[in-house]
Amino acid sequence: MTSTPCTLFDKIWDDHVVVEEPDSPAVLYIDLHLIHEVTSPQAFDGLRRRGLRVRRPHQTVATIDHSIPTTPPEVPIADPQAARQIQQIVENCREFGIPLYGVGSPTRGIVHVIGPELGLTQPGMTIVCGDSHTSTHGAFGALAFGIGTSEVEHVLATQCLLQRKPRTCQVYVDGYLNKGVTAKDLILGLIAQIGSGGGTGYVFEYAGPAIRALSMEERMTVCNMSIEAGARAGMIAPDDTTFEYLAGRLYAPKGEAWDAALKRWRALPSDPDARFDHTITLDARRLEPMITYGTNPAMAIPVTGVVPDPAGVSDLGERQAMEKALRYMGLRPGQRLLGHPIDVVFIGSCTNGRLSDLRQAASVLKGRRVKEGVRVLVVPGSQSVKRAAEAEGLHRIFLEAGAEWRESGCSMCIAMNGDQLQPGQYAVSTSNRNFEGRQGPGGRTLLASPLTAAAAAITGVVTDPRTLLE
């Protein structure tokens, strides 16, 4: 029997369509629903108003990450609104029977860090969360995307979502990354190439030698930022790297179930002749460490480059957005970013808050001192990452260098928990968004890799990390 060749996305999609009536979107079954304190309260209210229950509480898991302080756990939550929101998710989970990795849990963390860590994220699954960076989980060959609060309510009530089938785009990354160039630089390079709306309507499948060579944590960094190009989701076909990562994790299948799962997972990669609606290519060999200069992640340049001139942009809306961005950032066209003074360095977030990210930052900070006057915050992505880092002594490297070592959470990625920039301050941040005010009103964010962020911490200015690597 010959069947039409399918992409990874097609296989997962087809396997999850419950029904598709004419003139209606597909009803898509959701295997795993992750929730957090910020985008769920109004959904639970909706359930209560209609007298509905949570249909599959054990295909749901909750955590607290956005508004939680990263100060030691014994310090009470100072912000009454944050405390209220956190209390609310505790009550909602109790009322509806949903497992919660709450404030005191040793495995609490950023939702996109703990899903993979606990082995909840598995190939071939559909995964949603009221959070745009749900695309992270696509690194395992899952179809994972962010939804709004109404849709959170839909999934809680029915374990399904109404979805129109997105188009597919293969992002083929040829060659291999050079030393000092990381997964973060790869994804920033892609977004700079295609723009912050360049992926709208598409699901990306990353492929090619550069992607195959990435570790799971690096693949998560890439998939995490798919949304910054507007893509619905980002995926990478599962392979031995994926299976090795998953084996033995808490919620991963065990014994015979593992063997059966492996068989299913090995059939997931796109068929050789599968057709994509669109293809983008990128040459890993030509990538350099990247840094953003503007107010969306597509406004990125090589760290050695110069700020582009809006005058050269023909589209009016785009030109005005760029002029506005440069005014906000206090930067001039033609200016070099190298040597530009910075005030804060943030190392963390669901993009770069995993153990390998902390190791990279530590490799630069080891035996060195943070530049006087620079504040450096290192925030592990989860309590498990924190413990693993401490077991290797990474925290000592950070503390001896003069950085702050915190409890886990979203922290200065979104500045909801009190960790934030002062107006006008410049931060080199390993997070994913440099939108105006994202890290605090008036704060100016330069997105970069953990290596580039750590290099700036040492010198107090934007620095090419390759100059500090031995």
Next chain:
Amino acid sequence: MQPFTRITSRVVALPIDNIDTDQIIPARFLKTISKEGLGQHLFADWRYNPDGSPKPDFPINQPGAREARILLVGDNFGCGSSREHAPWALIDFGFRAIISTSFADIFRNNALKNGLLPVVVDIDTHRQLFEMAEADPSTVLTIDLAEQSLILPNGKQVYFPIDTFNKKCLLEGIDQLGYLLKQEPLIQAYEALHPARVSTRIMEE
């Protein structure tokens, strides 16, 4: 959900591309556990001075903006975070329709679920609309959803796309959860054939 049929209203123009949801409603206002009252924080960092006073030159602070039901914006509106607080804030302020050349996916989905109509127009119409709004801030447009048409003051009619399902839901004020709940027998049948792929039941601690 309030049905959307036809509106005639003046327009507020914000000619900036890639307006992200952090600008529509900054994260510090997401600590609320309700949907109410978010309109006062709409575009908070662009609209108010650090001391909380309104910036008079910002478009939604100008006279007449409060009565406007239509917001005209640059390309790729609503990119960034999935926060549904963005459409809630826009609606609470008074907007019922947003016109752009494109919308970010999640924002578009969230808007449609709340009765806020995203209207996609071509680049030429888009430019023409901005020119009109700039020349005369009291420019009035009509949006007719049944006809899928946008009517300019000069009588020109422009058609915009919308899928049948969302159109019907908006016109009749149908809530999409109702549609999903009606699929219960099919969902049960699906689950009978596909055992849960993961269970969060085994919790350590």
